[in-house]
Amino acid sequence: MSEEHIYEDPDILRELEDYVNSFQHNPLSNANKKYDEFENVTLNIAITGESGVGKSTFVNAIRGLTNEDDGAGETGVTETTMKAIRYNHPTMPNVYIWDFPGIGTPNFKAKKYLKAVHFDSYDFFIIIGSLRFTENDVMLAKAIKKMKRPFYFVRSKIDQDVHNETAKKKLTEEQVLSKIRQSCEESLKSLGNPKVFLISTFELEKYDFHDMIDSFANNLSKHKQSALIRSLPVCSLKMIEKKSIQLMIAAVPTALAACTTVAIPIPGVSVGCEIGIMQGFLQGSFSVFGHKPEVELRSMMKSRFAEGVNVDVVAKMMATPIMVVAKTFEAILCCVPLFGTAGALPIAFSTTLSLLIVGIAEMTEDAKAVYGRGLQPF
Known part of the structure; x- marks a missing residue:
């Protein structure tokens, strides 16, 4: 400006x-x-979803880090703790990103998982899915909604899907994105078809990233909005x-x-x-x-x-x-x-x-x- x-x-x-x-x-x-x-002002963002959907990579991306940078969260590791891992922002000391363990794994049954979550501690939740959203994701969303906390669905790894589908099935990018949106709507219809943001953590400037950020900001106070925008890469x-x-x-x-x-x-x-x-x-x-x-x-x-x-x-x-x-x-x-x-x-x-x-x-x-x-x- x-x-x-x-x-x-x-x-x-x-x-x-x-x-x-x-x-x-x-x-x-x-x-x-x-x-x-x-x-x-403090901002606490909770990242959750099933194991293997790219939560840690997403945490790193919105902190402006690659998976190889110092201070980045570990990716591709087996989740063994029930506790969320808190990551401080590298330049905004009052912004915290919480990486939750995967819900629904053999170690963490969904009901036990929900009892361990202190919903009031977080400003909003991001529920990440890759291939599809599951019953556990829906269960978690309903629990968050019951506690009157904002939540958002993010479909990750969109760049991989677009590459694979356009190469194998000769579909256009728009056709692939439309197909993914329809699949997400089907799996989340019991929640009233909430909006799902399609994201590539390696190409944040593409797809629904800016729409997602606007949705986050619209449900925050002006001070927390400022902290959110200033913290993003x-x-x-x-x-x-x-x-x-x-x-x-x-x-x-x-x-x-x-x-x-x-x-x-x-x-x-x-x-x-x-x-x-x-x-x-x-x-x-x-x-x-x-x-x-x-x-x-x-x-x-x-x-x-x-x-x-x-x-x-x-x-x-x-x-x-x-x-x-x-x-x-x-x-x-x-x-x-x-x-x-x-x-x-x-x-x-x-x-x-x-x-x-x-x-x-x-x-x-x-x-x-x-x-x-x-x-x-x-």
């Missing part, structure tokens, strides 16, 4: 309006609370745009939290605190886009962040003539009777937000350039 069009997005406008209204109601006390809601230009919008939204409470430092009466401390908050946010944004300050990518990244985010980069953003004037005006207002901190806050908020928006816009363009060269950052 280009910088000049950011305020045309309705979600960003709503968020901006909400936080501008905060200036009228104790902005100093509300700022950190609102910032914390965005930055420290850069798999398409569309995903880059989604991430950009969520970062623009998150920039609003960040700017509000940063600008409250104008209340600190010690000269220079306010600006130092503001730079620290901005640096933390921009470093997080850098990771959200999958950027890595590696030599082979620098030639494609045209922004000031090509070599990463550090104090010097952020300080230079604030050292432009316009920013120096704005910060000087803030300091003067803080000393003026009747105006004081309350008069300086709107200026600090708008200037800080504008810098964060500029940073996100530059990183967005870098991400598009890198992805356009076929080098997915993750």
Whole structure:
């Protein structure tokens, strides 16, 4: 999303309006609370299904990892534990992916399995199937529904099916996908034919991946939506745009939290605190886009962040003539009777937000350039 069009997005406008209204109601006390809601919200995603359907590979894929990367979940191993394995996200410490053991195996009968699941601990469940969905999958879905938790069906390994069916039976890709959807509808008709998302974990940009993510997000709070989108791998230009919008939204409470430092009466401390908050946010944004300050990518990244985010980069953003004037005006207002901190806050908020928006816009363009060269950052 280009910088000049950011305020045309309705979600960003709503968020901006909400936080501008905060200036009228104790902005100093509300700022950190609102910032914390965005930055420290937790998201717990449960991945389940029968053994061998590709759960661990899916867990790795949505964490932006291949099966061979450090920290990836083991694939193709015999499940021997009844406990779900929790995987932390590599760049989002409050996002957790839970890989459940296969339901219905000889070791884990379905009824015993359901008794062991603490449904309220998870924001939503993803039930994965490969060749077909089974009675155990339906039983699990009914149990999740009874506990009033969201669940989604994902049909994995679609790339393999398309390759095999088009080669052997001379079907088109659309014919194969239609055949798979019909099969899924038949096996899940007792649940009222819920939507099934067709996914290839090795080609996330294809098939139903984006529709699936939109469905997840629609049933989450805005803070959890933000955590979800920011945690996903850069798999398409569309995903880059989604991430950009969520970062623009998150920039609003960040700017509000940063600008409250104008209340600190010690000269220079306010600006130092503001730079620290901005640096933390921009470093997080850098990771959200999958950027890595590696030599082979620098030639494609045209922004000031090509070599990463550090104090010097952020300080230079604030050292432009316009920013120096704005910060000087803030300091003067803080000393003026009747105006004081309350008069300086709107200026600090708008200037800080504008810098964060500029940073996100530059990183967005870098991400598009890198992805356009076929080098997915993750």
